[in-house]
Amino acid sequence: MLLTCIKKELLSNILSLRYGLTFVLFVALTFSATAVRTHLFRVQTMQYQEAAQEQRRAMELPTEFWSSAQLGYAVEKKPNPLSIVASGLENELTRSQIFGSEALITLGFRKLASPAFQYVMRFDIVLVINLVCSLLALLLTYDAVCGEREQGTLRLMLGGPLPRDAVITSKIAAGMVTLFVPLLLSWTLSLVYMVFVGNVQFDSRELAALAWIAFFSVCFTLVFFSLGVAVSCWTQRSSTSLIVCLFCWVVLVLAIPNLVPMAVRYFVPIPPESKIAMEKQAIAGDINRELVPQWREELGDPSKVTEWSQLNEEVNRRWQEEARRREDRIDQFYGERVARQVTAHEQVSRISPAAAFTYAACHLAGTGVKDLLNYRKTVESYQKELQGIVQKREEAMQAYGREHGWGKLHETDEGKKLSAPVRMQDLPDFKAPVLSLAQAVNDSWLDLALLLGGTVLLFLLAVVGFLRYDVK
Amino acid sequence: MRELIRKEILNNLLNLRFSLAYLLCSFLLIGSAAAMLSDYLTDKKLYETNSRFFAREDGDNSRGMYQNRAQTILRQPALLRVFVAGNERDPDSRADIKMNGVPYFHAEFRRNPLIGLFPAVDMVFIVGVILSLLIFVLTFDAISGEREEGTLKVLLASPIPRDSVILAKWLGGIISLAAPLLIGWLLVLVVLVFTPSLSVTPDDWARIFGIGCASVLYVAAMFSFSMMVSAMVRSSSTSVLTLLFSWAVLVVAVPSLSAPAAYLLLRPLPVQRTELGVRTTELEANKKLQEEMLSLRKELEKQVKADSTQVGRVQEEAEKKWHASYERMQHAVSEGRIDQSRRRTSADAGVENLARWISRFSPFGCFQNACISLAGTGMDNERAWRESLQDFARRVFKFGYAVPSGDVWNEKLDMTQAPRFEFRRQPFQAAAAAGLLDLGVLAVMTGIFFLAAYVRFLRMDIV
Numbered sequence: 001m002l003l004t005c006i007k008k009e010l011l012s013n014i015l016s017l018r019y020g021l022t023f024v025l026f027v028a029l030t031f032s033a034t035a036v037r038t039h040l041f042r043v044q045t046m047q048y049q050e051a052a053q054e055q056r057r058a059m060e061l062p063t064e065f066w067s068s069a070q071l072g073y074a075v076e077k078k079p080n081p082l083s084i085v086a087s088g089l090e091n092e093l094t095r096s097q098i099f100g101s102e103a104l105i106t107l108g109f110r111k112l113a114s115p116a117f118q119y120v121m122r123f124d125i126v127l128v129i130n131l132v133c134s135l136l137a138l139l140l141t142y143d144a145v146c147g148e149r150e151q152g153t154l155r156l157m158l159g160g161p162l163p164r165d166a167v168i169t170s171k172i173a174a175g176m177v178t179l180f181v182p183l184l185l186s187w188t189l190s191l192v193y194m195v196f197v198g199n200v201q202f203d204s205r206e207l208a209a210l211a212w213i214a215f216f217s218v219c220f221t222l223v224f225f226s227l228g229v230a231v232s233c234w235t236q237r238s239s240t241s242l243i244v245c246l247f248c249w250v251v252l253v254l255a256i257p258n259l260v261p262m263a264v265r266y267f268v269p270i271p272p273e274s275k276i277a278m279e280k281q282a283i284a285g286d287i288n289r290e291l292v293p294q295w296r297e298e299l300g301d302p303s304k305v306t307e308w309s310q311l312n313e314e315v316n317r318r319w320q321e322e323a324r325r326r327e328d329r330i331d332q333f334y335g336e337r338v339a340r341q342v343t344a345h346e347q348v349s350r351i352s353p354a355a356a357f358t359y360a361a362c363h364l365a366g367t368g369v370k371d372l373l374n375y376r377k378t379v380e381s382y383q384k385e386l387q388g389i390v391q392k393r394e395e396a397m398q399a400y401g402r403e404h405g406w407g408k409l410h411e412t413d414e415g416k417k418l419s420a421p422v423r424m425q426d427l428p429d430f431k432a433p434v435l436s437l438a439q440a441v442n443d444s445w446l447d448l449a450l451l452l453g454g455t456v457l458l459f460l461l462a463v464v465g466f467l468r469y470d471v472k
Numbered sequence: 473m474r475e476l477i478r479k480e481i482l483n484n485l486l487n488l489r490f491s492l493a494y495l496l497c498s499f500l501l502i503g504s505a506a507a508m509l510s511d512y513l514t515d516k517k518l519y520e521t522n523s524r525f526f527a528r529e530d531g532d533n534s535r536g537m538y539q540n541r542a543q544t545i546l547r548q549p550a551l552l553r554v555f556v557a558g559n560e561r562d563p564d565s566r567a568d569i570k571m572n573g574v575p576y577f578h579a580e581f582r583r584n585p586l587i588g589l590f591p592a593v594d595m596v597f598i599v600g601v602i603l604s605l606l607i608f609v610l611t612f613d614a615i616s617g618e619r620e621e622g623t624l625k626v627l628l629a630s631p632i633p634r635d636s637v638i639l640a641k642w643l644g645g646i647i648s649l650a651a652p653l654l655i656g657w658l659l660v661l662v663v664l665v666f667t668p669s670l671s672v673t674p675d676d677w678a679r680i681f682g683i684g685c686a687s688v689l690y691v692a693a694m695f696s697f698s699m700m701v702s703a704m705v706r707s708s709s710t711s712v713l714t715l716l717f718s719w720a721v722l723v724v725a726v727p728s729l730s731a732p733a734a735y736l737l738l739r740p741l742p743v744q745r746t747e748l749g750v751r752t753t754e755l756e757a758n759k760k761l762q763e764e765m766l767s768l769r770k771e772l773e774k775q776v777k778a779d780s781t782q783v784g785r786v787q788e789e790a791e792k793k794w795h796a797s798y799e800r801m802q803h804a805v806s807e808g809r810i811d812q813s814r815r816r817t818s819a820d821a822g823v824e825n826l827a828r829w830i831s832r833f834s835p836f837g838c839f840q841n842a843c844i845s846l847a848g849t850g851m852d853n854e855r856a857w858r859e860s861l862q863d864f865a866r867r868v869f870k871f872g873y874a875v876p877s878g879d880v881w882n883e884k885l886d887m888t889q890a891p892r893f894e895f896r897r898q899p900f901q902a903a904a905a906a907g908l909l910d911l912g913v914l915a916v917m918t919g920i921f922f923l924a925a926y927v928r929f930l931r932m933d934i935v
Contacts, residue, residue: 021713025720032725036732043736051744058752063759071755074747089588096747109743109816114823115559115854116731119844120831121591123728132720139716242609243492250496250602255503258593261584262507265514270584272518273566274525338584345586358589369586 002166009174013140022136023182029128030186031193037084037124038198044079044094044111051076055424062421064410065393069422072100074108075382075430077375080366081200082209085125085190088358088367091117097379099386105379125190126361129183129217130354134224134253137179138245141228143238144171145466150238155471168466172229172459179221187214205437209364212441216364219451220357224249226458233465256352264345270337276330283326287319313398331380342369350450360447364440371435378433385428393418473636480644484610490648493606498656500598505660508554508594509667515549516669522546522566535883538872538890542568545861545893550849551676554664555683557592558849569865595660596843599653599687600836601723604694607649608715611698613708614641615929620708638703638929642922645695650688657684678900682846682907689914690839696921697835703928726834734826740819746812753808761801768793799873806869810862817858824851828910835917838910845907848897852906860895867891 013019055074062068076096083090096108110117121127145168148154157167191210194200202210228245235241295318299311346369349355362368397418401409409415435443484490526544545567553560591597618624627637661680664672672680698715705711772790776783831837844850871891898906 017710018713021717025717029720029725032729036729036736039736040732043739047742047744051742051748054745054748058748058755061752061755061759067755067758070758072751074744074751076744089585092585092588096744098747098751100751108747111743112731112735113743113816114731114735114740114820114827115851116734116824116827118559118561119557119592119840119850120731120827121724121728123725123732127728128724131724135716239489243489243496246606246609247492247496250500254591254593254597254602255500257590259503259507261587262511265511265584272521274522278525341584342586345584349586355590362589369589372585 001162002170005162005166005170006174009170010177013174013178018140019178022140026128026133026136026182027186027189029132030125031189033123033125033128034084034190034193035197037087038194038200040112041079041081041084041200042198047111048076048078059422059424064421065397065419067421069100069390072098072106073386073422073427074098075379076108077432081194081202082206082213082365083124083367084194084198084200085210085213086361086365086367087122087124087126088362088365089369089372090367093367093372093375097383099383105383125186125217126213126358129220130253130358133183133217133221134354135249137221137224138228138249139242140179141175141225142232142241142245144175144229145232145469146235146241147232147238149236149469149471158471164467164469165463168229168233168463172226172462175225175229176222179225180218183218183221184214187217205434208437209366209440212364212437212444213361216357216360216444216448216451219448219455220353222455223353223451223458226455226462230458230462230465233462233469236470252352253354257349257355257358260349260355261345264341264348268337268341268344270341271334276334279330280327283323283330287322287326291322292319339373342373350447353451353454356447356450360444363435363444364437366435366440370443371433374433374435378431382428382430389427393422473640476632476636476640477644477647480641481648484645484648487610490610493610494652497598497603497606498652498659500593500602501595501656502659502663504593504595504598505554505663508557509663509670512549512551512554513667513669519546519548533884533887535872535885538885540570542570543864543868543893544568545864547857548895550847550853550897551670551672552679552683552847553594553849555595555680556843556847556849557594557596558844558847559851559854560849561587561592567861569861569868595683595687596840599690600839603653603691604723604836605716605719607691607694608698608719609712611645611649611695612702612712612715614645614699615702615925615932616705616708616711617702619706619932634930635926638699638926642696642699642925645699646692649691649695653687653691654684657687675900679846679848679903682900682904683843686839686842686846686907686911686914689911689918690835693835693839693914693918693921696918696925700921700925700928703925703932722834723836727831727837727840730827730831730837731823733830734823738822738826740823741815743816746816746819749812750809753812754805757801757805757808760804761797764797765794768797802873803869806865810865813858813862817855821851821855832910832913835914838914838917842907842910842914845910846903848903852898852903856898857895860893864891864893 051074058071059068059073062071074096077094079094080090091110091112094111098106098108100106121131143150145154148157158164187210195202227248231244231248232241235244292315295315296311299314346355346359350359359368363370397409400415400418404412404415409419523546526546547565547567550560613620615624618627628634664670697718701714701718702708702711705714768790772786775786828837828841831841841850845852868891871885871889
């Protein structure tokens with residue numbers, strides 16, 4: 001009996017014009033998002049490969065070490081194929097990091113640098129699911145119960161031998177199946193397009209991540225589906241149900257994710273740039289006042305140094321080391337404050353299913369905020385590695401110049417070797433961090449729990465509402 | 473006619489779903505404005521604190537230090553971003569200017585990157601995306617609903633001509649949709665006026681007024697579209713579905729796809745090429761300088777060999793020639809880099825321009841473009857910012873490399889003559905002119921949609 005009921009609900013859903021239009025719309029939107037983003041990805045991959053070759057060629061231009069330092073070295077993250085479905089912070093992640101002769105990293109432009117990309121919505125599958133799929137799920141279900149009551153068919157149905165809980169269960173089960181079909185079809189078509197038309201190559205980790213993102217999208221859609229059914233079971237009129245559903249959609253999908261950052265900024269502030277700059281500036285004065293006299297006293301013993309220039313070099317070396325250590329501590333402190341604000345933002349905004357789904361999808365795709373913070377840490381360690389190499393070379397050149405004369409740097413074989421320009425092969429490979437899928441899934445368990453928990457709660461609400469529903 | 477309009481307005485305003493929808497919209501408008509305003513005030517305070525720190529002089533006015541010191545320029549937050557975030561949402565807000573050309577943007581490791589994951593819920597979004605959806609949901613049955621209920625037959629059986637009926641519906645609908653929107657706007661403006669530490673210039677007021685007018689025109693366009701669909705289809709359920717389909721395409725898909733489509737069509741200069749160009753400019757100029765210095769050294773050695781008593785004079789001459797060559801080199805580097813930067817700006821502007829043209833197929837695209845132009849938070853502003861930085865870099869170069877009277881490194885500079893960074897946003901007239909095309913297209917769309925509804929209604933068979 002229940003199966004017959006489910007079959008009836010399924011048929012009435014599938015054969016309705018509303019469902020047909022929704023199906024076509026959703027598939028068309030996800031397909032067009034995938035098509036455009038696939039081509040964007042291909043262009044960016046090509047540009048990445050060309051840029052690597054151009055940099056290699058450019059690094060052949062310097063004729064000695066100082067020119068290499070002047071030219072600098074840029075690293076960038078390879079475009080991520082999963083950014084086609086969840087672009088997230090990809091535009092930030094792929095910015096070049098340019099290491100020059102100075103300690104600071106210069107940040108390159110965003111690859112999609114035109115301001116147009118700042119104010120249009122990032123059109124990928126995750127956005128389509130977030131905005132459109134959730135809305136469509138609500139529009140398919142807002143009158144699941146109250147609409148039938150208005151038409152009079154609900155009274156007829158409940159007049160039969162089927163118990164109320166079976167009626168609502170069949171509605172929910174049939175509704176879920178009808179929603180899954182366009183969702184899974186969209187994912188399949190998108191994957192086929194990416195692989196066969198776009199020639200995008202996914203490894204096994206990426207394919208598994210795609211499957212997980214698709215799973216999360218199903219969980220997300222279920223939340224709004226169950227919300228629509230629940231509202232329908234607690235209202236008497238379709239028009240009221242529609243407005244309440246839209247209100248919930250606006251609050252859960254738009255308001256909460258966007259208003260939370262402003263509140264979080266107020267409660268978990270990050271100190272201003274000037275404070276950081278002031279503290280760093282104060283380091284020089286502090287070291288000069290407190291440590292330099294100590295070092296000079298320690299090193300000034302004639303039995304310990306033979307030349308004043310060597311003493312100065314040693315003091316300078318210690319000064320640089322101490323300054324770097326203190327600056328790192330400041331950077332770490334402020335980095336932790338940023339991480340605190342980000343964590344607070346994430347935790348609070350998770351009450352919105354849209355936020356929970358976006359965080360999970362982007363993290364699984366490797367374009368989320370944790371990936372960005374991780375990437376920045378890797379860049380900072382790489383910067384230290386490069387600085388170490390440069391420093392070693394500088395010290396060796398200085399030592400040679402002092403011993404043999406500066407002119408010999410460009411005359412003897414050993415001198416030429418020391419003052420030779422830095423080529424690409426002399427530098428360590430920059431490896432952007434890739435989180436394992438297991439770790440990414442583990443990090444997203446809270447989002448999954450919230451989505452599934454929300455769904456169960458809303459279903460229960462729907463069932464309770466329907467059991468008490470007055471069909472008169 | 474007046475009676476008909478009054479009837480339409482009352483019908484709408486007394487409708488529960490209409491009131492709820494508008495309450496929702498007003499709540500969002502005020503909530504968004506309050507949140508964006510608070511965010512703006514926080515950023516403004518940070519900007520003032522940071523500016524004071526970076527503008528102070530450390531007491532060392534020597535030419536050498538000035539030439540090597542980076543000057544930090546901060547981007548002042550724009551007040552109009554409270555209404556239209558545009559590209560002010562997450563700009564590169566701190567640039568260092570040194571002697572040799574383009575600004576370097578810092579690695580912004582100290583900002584919450586999560587804001588980039590969600591669209592900005594500013595006034596453009598609320599009116600353009602949410603309110604348009606609500607308009608469709610509220611008015612999908614403006615004509616088809618009345619036909620289904622049978623009230624249209626009764627109305628048309630009366631002596632009132634059809635064109636009066638449709639005109640009254642249209643005008644009544646626009647007034648009843650625009651009035652609550654304007655009330656929401658007014659409340660937001662009251663909040664602005666009574667916020668302490670906020671100075672709103674007449675230019676800002678003119679822009680806000682322009683954005684308000686654009687909102688009303690957009691509401692008219694979407695309502696006209698809704699009426700057109702309602703007149704063309706027989707049943708309300710078909711009407712609502714068609715409208716929702718149209719909303720997804722016109723409001724979500726077309727504007728969002730405009731930027732990537734423009735990028736793919738134009739294939740602008742890759743960013744990496746600009747960045748490498750900036751870096752190799754100095755390298756090439758330095759190489760040239762070294763060659764010049766080498767030949768200068770050879771020439772001077774010859775002179776000294778020929779007459780050893782002239783060593784002092786030769787050295788002085790060598791120093792002057794070196795300084796002149798170095799200045800030429802730095803100037804070439806500076807100009808070369810500025811040229812690279814200009815090409816980048818031009819490439820970005822090209823993409824934005826084409827994206828705007830593509831998005832003009834959608835009323836929301838036109839509305840967004842117009843608001844961004846009026847608010848000054850689009851490419852025009854970005855271009856002005858980048859050009860201001862480049863102009864400042866040139867003036868810094870000129871000041872730092874003015875002919876020295878004595879010791880090149882230690883000569884003290886008169887800091888009262890030092891260049892100051894100036895950034896002037898586009899005045900309102902220019903902004904309005906930029907937005908005029910989009911407002912014009914929106915007005916034409918409104919006219920076309922209304923005419924289609926009008927003609928269809930006149931020919932409608934209500935049996």
